[in-house]
């Protein structure tokens with residue numbers, strides 16, 4: 001379990017948990033496997049609600065649009081979660097960096113991996129490349145999904161084709177229907 005140079009998998013994992021919250025601990029662990037994390041975690045009865053708190057804290061970073069505010073929140077989360085980086089070679093993964101102590105709980109590992117991964121993503125790709133879906137910015141629209149922008153041009157605004165289409169239809173109506 002490690003961070004690639006862009007922190008991509010960790011920030012995508014955070015968005016996946018935020019956008020489709022798993023019903024139990026096993027489903028959270030399954031999600032970590034989906035993104036390539038291989039380590040086992042010591043089990044604790046409150047892993048599920050504590051991981052929810054990790055995601056809720058991360059969502060404050062998503063909703064902080066101003067880069068300085070965003071950096072301040074993320075710095076606080078990294079300070080709480082991470083240890084000094086260390087080289088490790090567990091599970092035949094090849095040498096890589098961990099940003100946390102060994103033998104940590106599932107939520108503690110996720111807090112470290114997600115905060116550092118998000119910081120790497122924002123500093124390498126751009127501080128603006130994390131947001132809520134633009135379709136949901138219109139009052140009454142149901143979408144509150146998080147968009148992690150890993151596109152080449154850095155202009156992704158919608159979480160899905162469906163949301164992009166809905167926004168396009170709204171723009172079209174606004175242009176063509178008088179009085180709107």
Ligand SMILES: [Zn+2]
Nearest residue numbers: 001002088098
């Ligand atoms: Zn690892």
Ligand SMILES: [Zn+2]
Nearest residue numbers: 133143159163
């Ligand atoms: Zn959306």
